[in-house]
Amino acid sequence: MTNHQVTLEGGPPFSVRHGQTILDAALRANRWIPHNCSQGTCGTCRFRVTEGTVDHRDSAQDLLPADDRAAGFALACRSTPLTDLSGELLGEFANQAPRHRLRDIAGTVVVRDLVARDTIRLVIDLDEPLDFDAGQYVELQIPGSFTRRAYSIxxxxxxxxxxxxxxxxxxxxxxxxxxxxxxxxxxxxMTMQGPLGSFALTEAQDGPVILVAGGTGLAPLKAMVLHALEHGLASELHVYHGGRREEDLYDGDVFRSLSEAGVRYVPVLSEQTWDGAQGMVTEAVEADFPSCRGMSAYICGPPPMVAAAVRTFKKRRMRPALIHREEFTPAPLPVSVPAGSLIAAERSAET
Ligand code: FES
Structure with a gap:
């Protein structure tokens, strides 16, 4: 089958195999395309084809209506080239994202612990070191299927x-x-591919940082907090972890042990009376911060919680560009594809 050459922003061309998505090929060639879900649900990877044609495959109509397709827009995580093509990236984030080459990796499970209700912590000893940014994710290959699931590191x-x-x-x-x-x-x-995702904390923050997690949305935020402390990237880190009941919380001891380093940890329960913060996690943030001017936020969890947190921070005058977010998105139905074919993996609610 024919490979096609893709050129983005006039950079060096990279080769895309038959059936491979443009995003997968670009990241493996160390060419950055902003992306989050990798499954065609967030729209972050939209780009514009300036020359050539693509097969949009299963790109959703609501993210990519017919008019947009006619105007040359495409989703890099869904589309594959039908000819050699040139394209341009969109938006202010095109040149601001982490850059580590996407690759296939393998490892061995060395820890598997139940740490909260219906929540497992896995530690995987990798065969080779993996370079990634704090906040990025990997996609685990589900044995016996062609489906992958995404989990934040x-x-x-x-x-x-x-x-x-x-x-x-x-x-x-x-x-x-x-x-x-x-x-x-x-x-x-285990086999997996990574790293993926644009949700990352990599640079020094000008003001206090508020990190808001729902459930296992804590995972990327934990990596960010540890990374920020190791490199002196923030003077204050406020970690809010929301759950329904106490048995949903975990890793509180980790964050409490970092209090002298500038980490403030606030667990919040929505369905249980206790002596800590109660209600929605965003209500706890609002109660603590009458103004968020000059601060930045990192939010990860279910879409309604993420949307509520974004509204909170905007209401509290945080600059929109400093509100960083990642949503869990619904797991799609398993896909069956012929062996050897590459289909963008599925970012899932199983995070
Ligand atoms: S739609 Fe492509 S990364 Fe989300």
Missing amino acids: ASPPSRPSEIELHIRLTPGGLATAGWIFASLAIGER
Whole structure:
């Protein structure tokens, strides 16, 4: 099958194999395209084809209506070239993102602990070190299928030889109910690809940083906090972790042990009376910060919580460009593809 050459922003061309997505090929060639979900649901990877044609495949109509397609827009994580093509990246984030070459990696499970209700911590000892930015994710290959699931890395980039993942059970989920919670054992081999994602904390922050997590949305924020402390990137780090009940919380001891380094930890419960903060996690943030001017935020969790947090920070006068977010998105149905074909993996609610 024919390979096609793709040129973005006049940079060096990279080769895309038949059936491979433009995003996958670009990241493997160390060419950056901003992206988040890798499954065609967030729109971050939109780019404009200036010359040549693409197959949009299963790109969603609501993200890419017919008029946009006619105007040359495409989703890099869904589309594959039909000819050699040139394109331009869009938006202010085109040149601001982390850059580590996407690659396939393997490792061995060395820790598998139940750390909260329906939540497992995995530590995977990698065969080779993985360079990544704090906040990025990997996609685990589900054994016996062509489907992958995305999980944020909770350990800091300074520990590239092993990665920690926090995984919440999704009832009926292919990766969680069908594998990780059912049969996965210490010593088992895993294959994955990474790193992926534009959600990352890499640079010194001008003011205090507020990190808001729902459930296992804590994972990328933990990596960010540890990375920020190691490199002196922030003077104040305020970590809010929301759960329904106390048994949903975990790693509180980790964050409390960092209080002298400038980390303030606030667990928040929405369905249980206790002596800590109660209500929605965003209500706790609003109660603590009458103004967020001059601060930045990193938010990760279910879409309604992320949307509420964004509204809170805008209301509290935080600059929109300093509100960074990552949403869990619904796991798509498993896809079946012929062996050897490359389809962008599925970012999932099984995070
Ligand atoms: S739509 Fe392509 S990365 Fe989200």
